[in-house]
Amino acid sequence: MRRTALFATLAAGALAAALAGAHPASAINTYNAQPAPERTEVGALVVQWDHDGDAATPDVVDWYCTGTMVDRNTFLTAGHCTTDWAPGVRFYVSLAQNVQAELDAAKAAGLSSAAVAARVGVEGTEHTSPDYPGNSADSHDIAVIEFDATGAAALASRWPFTPATLPGAGQLDALGARALDAARWEVMGYGTEEALRGPGGHTHRGGGVRMKAVVGFDALNKTWVRLAMNESRAYGGACYGDSGGPNFVTVDGRRILAATTITGDSPCYATNVSYRLDTPSARGFLGDFVELP
Structure with a gap:
């Protein structure tokens, strides 16, 4: 899988370059991980953005992050x-198991950027917490993509x-630390593999x-919430x-979406640092878009 949408430090152009040579077979860490075709509520954030200096014609399309449907029209x-993009950026969501293969096929067909994005995903409207980026105590690192009735119907179809x-x-x-330690935790996403050491440094x-x-x-x-992902402990x-x-x-017996992946160690060997969704700040933002338990 992959971390912090590139730890939020890779620019869109750098991401496109990194993914251009990506191995298509897997994501998450290679160790102790499995495909998740049954988890169709988990999707890829696909972005169409400008790379040629003409904001009127966003010319690059690629997947960029992961997310989760939390009601019929909220990702x-x-x-x-969802921030720091050039003007004219457009956001789409795909719930496909292999979004990279779908992007590759659409691009190979010679489609325009807009047609590639529309074939691969469903377009929605971005809403980012107005308090982002916050601080180390509370980053407010949370956003949603909202769909109108037509978009929501297209996703479900x-x-x-x-x-x-x-x-x-x-x-x-x-619940407390003891119960949380005894519980089963799972992380899901479309991201890259852990770092591979080579003569030129780390690659993912x-x-x-x-x-x-x-x-x-x-x-x-x-x-x-900090989560361990050490191979030696049988974790991914x-x-x-x-x-x-x-x-x-x-x-x-109920699977609860407790937190969203934000960051961790740069080679992706040890720790996943995730933003809690049960806090007043997270719920204060989400309450404008979904019915909260």
Whole structure:
């Protein structure tokens, strides 16, 4: 999988270059991870943006981050995935298992950028927390893509899905560290593999395929949950491009969307740092778009 939409530090052009040579077969870490074709509520954020200096004709289309449908017309992702784009940017969502293959096929057919984006995904409207980027205590790193009735119907028709269940207010605090440590945690996304060391430094292969992996609970603070992804502990984990993607915890047999992937260690070997969704700030933002439990 991939991390922090590229830790929010790779520019769109750099991302396009990185993905151009990506290995198409996998995402998430290569260790202890599996494809997730059944998790159709988890999708890829596809972006059409300008690269030629003419904002009227956004000419590049690629997947950029991960996210989750939390009701029939709301796709939850990270704020750093939807900001700092050139004017004219357009956002689409694909719930396909292999969005990279669909992009490759559309581009090989010689379609225009707009036609590629429309074939691969459904266009929506971006809403980013007005408090983003916040600070280290609370980054407010949260955003949604909203769909009108036509867009919502198109999503459901192309990729039937059941929206993820959001947590109740303060649910992680109420459970406590002992229960969270005993619970099953899973991370999902379309991101790249962990770093591969080579003569030129680290490279991250793969990406564009929805994957899942079990991770372990490490720590909880006011707005963050830290999850372990060490191979030696039989965990997988997230990497670049998994930003905005879901971190699920199973509580009393129910899978709860507890947090969204934001950042972690740069080679993607050890830690996934995720933004909690049960806090007053996250719920204050989400409450404008979805009915909260």
